[in-house]
Amino acid sequence: MTPLSAPLSLTIRTLWSLRRLTVKPMKNNVMLAFSTCPDTEVGRTLARGLVECGLAACVNIVPGVSSVYRWNGTVHEDAECLMIAKTTESGFGPLRDWLRKHHPYELPEVITVCVSDGLPAYLQWVEETVTSGPLDV
Secondary structure, eight states, rough: OOTTHHHHHHHHHHHHHHHOOOOOOOOOOOOOOOOEEEEEEHHHHHHHHHHHHTTTTTTEEEEEEEEEEEEEEEEEEEEEEEEEEEEEEHHHHHHHHHHHHHHHSSSSEEEEOOOOOOOOHHHHHHHOOOOOOTTTT
């Protein structure tokens, strides 16, 4: 080993041994559900319904979103609001169905991403708060 390669070799061995100490995200079933709506008034109505039904622990309403999309062969550009709902894997199906039933759009955006990590107490609160409540509320 040359004098220059020795420190590199030690660094690689050190990193290789540290790989086992890497903190892995905790397993949870929290999801973020995204849906756009025409304005904040509609967003508040939908958000309140989702929370009251127990389908979401919390819904953020983000105004001022500009959406460009193709619909029925024509490109549109509209001002919208984005709703970000905190739900669970088991709550997403009922949340999606509830939004489909109550949303004013013919084909509402309803998509999710899994939360890989977060403040454990917050994730626990979301899991305890979402009840996958009834669809008829």
